[in-house]
Amino acid sequence: xxxxxxxxxxxxxxTSGIGKGCAIEMAKAGCKVVVTxxxxxRGANTVRLVKEVGGDVIFVRQDVTVEADWVKVMAxxxxxxxxxxxxxxxxxxxxxxxxxxxTLDNLQFLLRVDLxxxxxxxxxxxxxxxxxxxxxxxxxxxxxxxxGGAKGSAYCAAKGAQLALSRAGALEGAAHNIRVNSxxxxxxxxEGVPDVMGPNPETYLPRLKASVPMGEVGExxxxxxxxxxxxxxxxxxITGAEINVDGGKSAQ
Amino acid sequence: xxxxxxxxxxxxxxxxxxxxxxxxAFVREGAKVVITxxxxxxxxxxxxxxxxxxxxxxxxxxxxEAEWQTVIDATLARFGRIDILVxxxxxxxxxxxxxxxxxxxxxxxxxxxxxxxxxxxTAWPHLVRAGGGSxxxxxxxxxxxxxxIGLAYSAAKGAQQALTKAAALEGAAVNIRVNSxxxxxxxxxxxxxxxxxKPDETKANLGPTIPMxxxxxxxxxxxxxxxxxxxxxxxITGIDFAVDGGKSAA
Numbered sequence: 054x055x056x057x058x059x060x061x062x063x064x065x066x067x068t069s070g071i072g073k074g075c076a077i078e079m080a081k082a083g084c085k086v087v088v089t090x091x092x093x094x095r096g097a098n099t100v101r102l103v104k105e106v107g108g109d110v111i112f113v114r115q116d117v118t119v120e121a122d123w124v125k126v127m128a129x130x131x132x133x134x135x136x137x138x139x140x141x142x143x144x145x146x147x148x149x150x151x152x153x154x155x156t157l158d159n160l161q162f163l164l165r166v167d168l169x170x171x172x173x174x175x176x177x178x179x180x181x182x183x184x185x186x187x188x189x190x191x192x193x194x195x196x197x198x199x200x201g202g203a204k205g206s207a208y209c210a211a212k213g214a215q216l217a218l219s220r221a222g223a224l225e226g227a228a229h230n231i232r233v234n235s236x237x238x239x240x241x242x243x244e245g246v247p248d249v250m251g252p253n254p255e256t257y258l259p260r261l262k263a264s265v266p267m268g269e270v271g272e273x274x275x276x277x278x279x280x281x282x283x284x285x286x287x288x289x290x291i292t293g294a295e296i297n298v299d300g301g302k303s304a305q
Numbered sequence: 306x307x308x309x310x311x312x313x314x315x316x317x318x319x320x321x322x323x324x325x326x327x328x329x330a331f332v333r334e335g336a337k338v339v340i341t342x343x344x345x346x347x348x349x350x351x352x353x354x355x356x357x358x359x360x361x362x363x364x365x366x367x368x369x370e371a372e373w374q375t376v377i378d379a380t381l382a383r384f385g386r387i388d389i390l391v392x393x394x395x396x397x398x399x400x401x402x403x404x405x406x407x408x409x410x411x412x413x414x415x416x417x418x419x420x421x422x423x424x425x426x427t428a429w430p431h432l433v434r435a436g437g438g439s440x441x442x443x444x445x446x447x448x449x450x451x452x453x454i455g456l457a458y459s460a461a462k463g464a465q466q467a468l469t470k471a472a473a474l475e476g477a478a479v480n481i482r483v484n485s486x487x488x489x490x491x492x493x494x495x496x497x498x499x500x501x502x503k504p505d506e507t508k509a510n511l512g513p514t515i516p517m518x519x520x521x522x523x524x525x526x527x528x529x530x531x532x533x534x535x536x537x538x539x540x541i542t543g544i545d546f547a548v549d550g551g552k553s554a555a
Contacts, residue, residue, distance in 0.1 A: 219554075220554040223516065223551045223554045224516050224551060224554055224555055227516035227517045227518065227550070227551050228518070239540075265477075266473070266474050266477035266478075266542070266543070267477040267480075267540065267542060268477065268478065269540075271540040272540070275539050275540035275541075276540075278536075278537035278538070278539070279532075279537070279538070279541065281537070282532045282537060287528035287529075287531075287532070288528070288529070289525055290489075290517065290521040290522070290525035290526075290548055290549070290550050291525075291529065291547070291548050291549075292516070292517060292550065292551040292554070293516065293547070293549075293551040293552075293553060293554025293555070294546065294547045294548070294549075294553070294554075295547075296541075296544065296546065297541065297543075297544045298540050298541050299540070299541075299543075300477065300540050300542065301473050301474055301477045301542040301543040303543065303544070304470040304473045304474055304542070304543025304544070305474060305543075
């Protein structure tokens with residue numbers, strides 16, 4: 054009997070990185086998982102990994118910024134599992150550029166993915182969570198949503214806005230037993246890190262590690278276990294909280 | 306699945322309320338637990354855990370350095386190691402500023418800050434020897450957001466949170482994680498005592514002041530403590546973990 058046995062979750066952006074890690078941890082805890090993302094092939098990979106740990110899982114192709122895709126995801130979830138208990142708004146994008154080089158398009162793109170996406174997810178999940186007698190929503194923010202970061206003005210703004218959305222959602226959800234929490238990962242090792250930092254990790258990994266008080270870059274399961282706890286009934290009194298999973302970075 | 310198997314935990318203020326709930330949850334998860342408290346009478350509350358073989362009780366005033374050494378010695382003598390320290394003991398004074406004495410302020414700092422400092426300082430070398438560990442300090446929502454007549458308490462809890470973060474940064478190099486838990490309004494024994502002649506009514510009346518429309522239970526804090534103490538929180542240190550039914554988001 055897992056902590057999430059009997060529950061059904063949607064995890065967006067689960068085709069790679071933190072989302073993939075969270076989907077695997079949730080499945081290990083007994084949760085049925087609907088994984089979504091834009092890439093079919095990577096989605097199939099996550100499905101395979103979730104099945105390897107004994108999980109019950111489907112993939113639905115989705116762009117979180119498109120409202121019609123949310124309708125499709127909810128319909129697929131109901132068709133497959135008949136209920137919804139948990140939504141993990143994990144899909145997100147980052148742009149790291151000096152302010153002078155950031156365009157308005159850059160900002161609006163990040164707001165679409167990091168704010169519109171979670172907003173639409175909450176909106177479309179809401180009636181289904183109410184029907185389940187309550188549920189949990191977790192929005193994947195970032196430590197940069199709480200503190201600033203150089204060359205991150207657009208990203209910080211989008212993630213900060215998302216944090217405010219989570220808090221407001223928590224207050225509104227309280228009446229329906231829907232808990233809404235914000236998760237703030239620090240430096241976590243994902244496929245996306247080489248995309249930003251370059252293909253030779255050995256050249257920059259020591260510097261990255263040294264920037265984290267715990268002296269290491271986090272693993273996706275470190276976030277996944279926090280997600281499992283927050284999604285479980287053990288966290289029944291936790292809503293509107295900000296959970297940092299950052300090896301001590303934000304305490305600095 | 307046992308989440309704290311093989312670990313030894315020390316919980317201060319563990320004979321009642323949140324501390325007792327934590328002791329029960331830690332024993333359930335397979336930890337050996339040393340429970341401390343000032344009041345021998347209240348130690349009866351945890352007799353079931355002691356009888357079960359998973360816990361011992363040691364009388365302690367957490368503000369006294371000498372007693373910390375006694376507690377650590379007793380822990381090592383009985384269980385041989387220490388992996389988890391829960392600095393849960395604390396006290397509260399609620400009074401308007403013009404009625405607060407300097408003694409009140411000193412008491413708040415002694416009971417909420419000195420005690421946490423002494424606990425961390427005394428346990429530290431033993432946590433290092435165990436290869437690392439987890440320290441959980443029970444702060445309060447009032448360490449962040451205050452109430453109008455909670456000045457001394459808020460100041461002490463705010464200081465305790467800063468202490469916790471500094472210790473997290475220092476502990477990171479030796480694999481000691483240090484976090485604060487910020488309970489909101491929890492139906493602890495302290496609240497029950499303050500609740501007047503009709504505690505159930507008081508509890509029901511307090512509910513609507515909280516977004517989730519209910520007062521929390523000590524067990525709900527205890528579960529967050531188990532999480533932070535376990536390897537599930539492997540990359541979590543230096544955080545303020547609010548367990549408050551949405552109070553801090555409002």
